[in-house]
Amino acid sequence: MGRRTTADVSPPNAGLLKGLSLTGGLAMVLVLLAFGAVMIGPYGLTTGQVLSALLGQGDQQAQIVVWNIRLPRVGAALLVGAALAAAGASYQALFRNPLVSPDILGVSAGAGLGAVAGIFLSLPVVMIQASAFVGGMVAVGLVTLVGSLVRGTDRTLTLVLLGVVVGALAGAATSLLKVMADTYDQLPAITFWLLGSLASITTRDIVPALPVVLIGLIPLALLRWRINVLSLGDEEARALGIEAGRTRLIVIASATLITASVTALAGVVGWVGLVIPHIARMLVGPGFGRLLPASAMIGAGYLLVVDTLARTIAAVEVQLGVLTAVIGAPFFVWLLARGRRGWL
Numbered sequence: 490m491g492r493r494t495t496a497d498v499s500p501p502n503a504g505l506l507k508g509l510s511l512t513g514g515l516a517m518v519l520v521l522l523a524f525g526a527v528m529i530g531p532y533g534l535t536t537g538q539v540l541s542a543l544l545g546q547g548d549q550q551a552q553i554v555v556w557n558i559r560l561p562r563v564g565a566a567l568l569v570g571a572a573l574a575a576a577g578a579s580y581q582a583l584f585r586n587p588l589v590s591p592d593i594l595g596v597s598a599g600a601g602l603g604a605v606a607g608i609f610l611s612l613p614v615v616m617i618q619a620s621a622f623v624g625g626m627v628a629v630g631l632v633t634l635v636g637s638l639v640r641g642t643d644r645t646l647t648l649v650l651l652g653v654v655v656g657a658l659a660g661a662a663t664s665l666l667k668v669m670a671d672t673y674d675q676l677p678a679i680t681f682w683l684l685g686s687l688a689s690i691t692t693r694d695i696v697p698a699l700p701v702v703l704i705g706l707i708p709l710a711l712l713r714w715r716i717n718v719l720s721l722g723d724e725e726a727r728a729l730g731i732e733a734g735r736t737r738l739i740v741i742a743s744a745t746l747i748t749a750s751v752t753a754l755a756g757v758v759g760w761v762g763l764v765i766p767h768i769a770r771m772l773v774g775p776g777f778g779r780l781l782p783a784s785a786m787i788g789a790g791y792l793l794v795v796d797t798l799a800r801t802i803a804a805v806e807v808q809l810g811v812l813t814a815v816i817g818a819p820f821f822v823w824l825l826a827r828g829r830r831g832w833l
Contacts, residue, residue: 511773515786522790523567526797527559534559557691565690565754566796567789570761572702572751574788576744577762578769578780579709582720583740584645590763591748594648594741595655597759599628600752601683602659602666608678609666617682618694618753625749628655629741648741684808685758687796698754705747706785708739713778716740720775758809760817761788767824 528534532554534542541547542555576591584593591597603624607617632651639647663683670676709716715736718726726733748762769783792809795816799807 511779512782512786515783515790519567519786519790519793522793523563526563526566526793527555529797529801530554530559531800561690561692561695562687562796562800563793564692565687565695566793568695568699568702569687569751569755569758570765570792571785571789572705572747573758573761574765574769574784574791575706575709575781576748577788578766578777578784579716579740579744580762581766582716582775582777582780583737583744584649585720585722586649587767588763589649590760591744592656592759592762594632594652594745595628595659596625596745596748597752597757598656598659598663600625600749601757602663603627604682604753604756605663605666605679608675608682609670611675614689621753622749624659625752626745628659629745629749631655633738633741681808682756684810685756685813686799686806686808687755688800688806690754694754698750701750702747705743705750706781708743709781712736712740713781716777717775720777755809758792758813760813760821761792764817764820764824765791767821 524536524539527539528536532550534551534554538548538551539555542552545552573591577589580589580591580593581587600621601624604617604621606624607620612620632648632655636648636651639651667676667679670679715726715731718729718731719733719736719740723733726736752758765788766780766784769780769787772787773779773783792813795809795812799809799812
């Protein structure tokens, strides 16, 4: 019997119609959620006002609210939620671990340290975002470099453990900078950023992040079938002619790029990448070809709802990280209590 290849297994387009149907349904829900989010806020808008403003007509103040405030914020929530959920689904499939999230490999901690260093040095906002992006990439680069030097152990386990170590070191350095920061000026800004927020988002902030996220998503979409095989283990991947090491490196780089770019945009927003892939998996199953778009769309809708709550449930805006933790932690406990098996 000859060696099996990728062509010998089930075709990647299996269940295409079902996937397209679900994707269309989720897209419609997203459009409705986005429209509702544009209407809701301290300056309430009616359906007619929003439609008129979108067409550049009607009340001038409504147009300003829609185009300068609500739409950039809605767009950012959709982008950040989709990116974090897609990255979480990728990491979980790659590491074959349902507890893995974009925080793994030290991405969020590295990005947080980069941003805090930028705030501590009183850099402009653009440079703070750039510092966050560089911090996340450096953290993962360090994990990958050290992991490549460690021999004789399980590579996946080594990367995860190194991610924990690098994340802890970055967290310690962040704490040190918080202690040294100015109490009245820098420390509130650092705390605000570490909890995540879209309060000051503008269209100019979204424009540079969007292409980076798309660049990261394209390899994940193209490698969906190989990621499926990798989730079965390296031996099965090798038996099917897949070079596990190179594929794993591409997936890690892509998911990290996505995570670092949106963390630089919105700050540290936890739990989305951990919880949302589980919800998507319950809807579409473990096949990565359907799981990736489902996770991205559900994550986008989820963070849009959370951000709408964050700016409306209290007189003072609540940080995203607080709400995602309050919602995500009990939900994840429920998932664990269900004891669901066969998640991959």
